[in-house]
Amino acid sequence: MIRNLLTGAALTALTAGGALAQDDATVTIGDLTWTGTSAIGHVIEAIINGPLESEAVIVSGLSDGSVIAAGMDKGDGSADVYTDLWMPNRQAIWDEFVDGAKTVGHNSPYAGTQKLYVPAFMADRVSSIEDLADPEIAAMFDKDGNGKGEYWAGDVGWKSTRMWEVKFKSYGLSDLWEAENLPDATFKAQLKTAVQREQPILFYYWTPEWVHAAYDLSPIAEPARTEGCEKVDLDAEDWLEASSFACASRDAEIYVAYSKSLETRNPAAAKFLSQIQLDPDVVNQWILRIGRDKLDPRDVAEDWVAENMDIVNGWIN
The missing domain is CATH 3.40.190.100 (Glycine betaine-binding periplasmic protein; domain 2)
Incomplete structure (x- = not known):
């Protein structure tokens, strides 16, 4: 399984706007900094590399949401998945790439x-x-x-x-x-x-x-x-x-967003990313094991996928 160890020259090439030297079908996942997005990213990676029988990689250091969004818009494989897009906090990204350019797709959100x-x-x-x-x-x-x-x-x-x-x-x-x-x-x-x-x-x-x-x-x-x-x-x-x-915040709507270029580069992955439906209680369990109990997020993700294939199959099929 590909590990999230792409650093150095590879990351430089990514942030400079060039695609990584990888297969065009590889799904490149952002590495946002909070524990919830790490948990979600590793579950997505585990499903694509496992049951979906494709290839995904979390790029260490790809943590700027604006850079991820720009990469999804370009569709060159430099950034394909924004794992935890909080709305309306990232309204500018939504306006430019989801509603505007229509280069970014998304799943149905969960509430935060x-x-x-x-x-x-x-x-x-x-x-x-x-x-x-x-x-x-x-x-x-x-x-x-x-x-x-x-x-x-x-x-x-x-x-x-x-x-x-x-x-x-x-x-x-x-x-x-x-x-x-x-x-x-x-x-x-x-x-x-x-x-x-x-x-x-x-x-x-x-x-x-x-x-x-x-x-x-x-x-x-x-x-x-x-x-x-x-x-x-x-x-x-x-x-x-x-x-x-000067009032209470609305409950946020939290999406998995992805580059629509995957619809041609990796249709199965695009379909899965459009259908993944996250349960906040389950996400909280992932976060608890990773953030408090200090377990490896990859182990948490792979164990959960193995134990919940009925849910995973619903997202894939």
Whole structure:
């Protein structure tokens, strides 16, 4: 089985826009950075290399969603699968390549939530956006002594990170709070420590993810959605000033997206990718085994495929 070890010169050729030296039918899978997408990518790889009797490869380091989308659009095999396309977070990709150029296809989505959380032991003090407007509450979360409470909004490159910075501005919280934008793994280590020591921590998170199984977390209530409460342009140069978002997020729709060039390069793979139907509870189980239990994602994927061929056959046939 092909392993996800394509680095160095191969990755340079990929990101420079050239196709990898591989068979035209090979399905090239992106390597996005969060655990859920790693789990999904390895299941897709295991199915294509196994029951589908074809060839797929996860390209290590192919982690920029915009680069993956551009590769799917080109259709040259440089990038074929975007494993976890969150909508509306990646609306620009959808508008340009799904609705616009029509070079990218997708499956039916599963639902994901996006909320702010605190550990449950803080729920009696912090339970709503209104609570965050209290200077005494914000001071509880001030790590560096600069007078502002910190919250984790996500990694630097994520569109959801910008979304939460827009929300805090729109809620009038910018004078009391500041985003702490760190890699997911770094944040998870902080969360573990905060829960163990019962220290304040405020953070964005999503479902499905294993932290919800590992810790008792309490969501922060936001105002209900109303017409016009969300007007965001996260791709604008002045995205923070140009956007407003003062209500709860809609449940996200999460897709597997793929290059339509596969419909001619590898029709069986294209059919499978259009029909894969992910269950968020199952995805959460994959994430738990990979993220918390530290099992090899390839082993988790191959074991699951072997034990669930009735589901896999439904996706393939």
